[in-house]
Amino acid sequence: MQRPLKDQLFNLDKVTMIATRLRQAKASFRPEDFIDEVMDRLGDLELKQRITWISEVLERHLPDDYRPAVGALLRSLPAPCDPALSDGDFGDFIYAPYSEFVARRGCTDTDLAYSLDALKQITTRFSAEDAIRTFINAYPDHTMNTLIEWTRDKHYHVRRLCSEGTRPRLPWSRRLSVPASAAIPILDNLFDDRTRFVTRSVANHLNDIAKSDPDLVVETLHRWRTTGRQEPREMNYIIRHATRTLVKTGHRDTLGLLGIDPDRRVTVTDLTIPPTVHLGAALDISITVHAAETSEAIIDYAVHFAGPPGRPGGRKVYKLRRLTVPAGHSVTLAKTHPLRAGMSTRTIHAGEHAIEVLVNGTPRAKRSFQVIQP
Known part of the structure; x- marks a missing residue:
């Protein structure tokens, strides 16, 4: 199992590395004391808190005078x-x-x-x-x-x-x-x-x-x-x-600016998704668009997420494709959207979700689906 990012970036090896370099840059610096104090609390802190904590410990182990202290940091x-x-x-x-x-x-x-x-x-x-x-x-x-x-x-x-x-x-x-x-x-x-x-x-x-x-x-x-x-x-x-x-x-x-005429009418003639998908699986999306005249279009899709019990969910827009739709023709696009449990950017909850298709930023079609526990 991969270590959390905060532990990859700030850990004993990293703290020891800068302590060793600071000792080389400043003879009075006591690396063992610095390492002990940093590590005493580091494991309890989140990523940004670790940055602040290490800077605070540096203050206590470097000279009181600001410029000599920064000089040691720069030399290290x-x-x-x-x-x-x-x-x-x-x-x-x-x-x-x-x-x-x-x-x-x-x-x-x-x-x-x-x-x-x-x-x-x-x-x-x-x-x-x-x-x-x-x-x-x-x-x-x-x-x-x-x-x-x-x-x-x-x-x-x-x-x-x-x-x-x-x-x-x-x-x-x-x-x-x-x-x-x-x-x-x-x-x-x-x-x-x-x-x-x-x-x-x-x-x-x-x-x-x-x-x-x-x-x-x-x-x-x-x-x-x-x-x-x-x-x-x-x-x-x-x-x-x-x-x-x-x-x-x-x-x-x-x-x-992007060379797209917003007044060209591109319609969504079909949006197909399964009615249910298991949490941890992926959603297969099929979108068909049609244009009466040759048109440039940017096709995106938004996911309307279910929230935790008793709370509203959110909406996020995902890029799909820019394409040219020939006059009188239809183009079908396919996308597989993951719904992994434990994602770092968003928690996926069981319940009713929806897919919404955007053509040049304008909503054109929407379908609901259920995320269920496996």
Whole structure:
């Protein structure tokens, strides 16, 4: 049985590794005492709590003076992630407490520039995307101007931090006090990046903005595409990935951006699912669409989930396919959707569920089915 993610990322071996490196960087550091204190509580904590806990223990085992303490952390770091890679080498989660330490202790007038430089170094070993948000909220102008400068850094982890750290809805992270539009100058410098690790973050960032300001997202993507600065294939990837939420809602200007006429009528002539499926099995879905005239269409489907007893369930939209439906023809699509018990992202409950077909974000057909215990 696979260990929980929190135990894979934060465990005795990892804690011993950083303790050993810190002892090499700071002669007065006592690795055994540090390891004992960290491990005394680590097993009782969830993932993010472990990051905070290790940073708190670091405070008690490093010098009281902030800069000497951070100096020891920086000297203990391994070599940066390979800057020549074209996609994500995420680094090692065990260094997340280092950036948390900087955010806890160094977000002050006196240490602002020193702390930001420390985060720049740490982020090339593991992303400081959460910690940088403390500085954005406390010193928005200085920090955002610094991130604009970093968008041209030679290391792709630094460039990605500029986008990822300023996302309005970054998962598991503190909220930002600056408006979503404040990061557009940063994204303007990053959308033409040649590293997918960076452009994926840019697209995710725009998808965050789309939930509060769809028009800004569409306008920005139109503007970027007309510059010709990004390769067409990668520009198309950014547009598709950045507009995935807007497509699911049938946003008309977004459909136009994607080359789809929202007024073309594509109908669902058949939606076939079994009436029952066992929990832990998979649901076979068959969808047939028809068009009177040749039409481009994005076909998605939503699952309406049963909730636990006495509570409502949820709804989640899943991507299926973009296709061309020839005039007067029908196209049938098939999909197998897993309903595994104990999924990490959602608990599947027995009871009435439903499948809903979306054509260009508009609901077109819906069928119910029962999930039953095997």
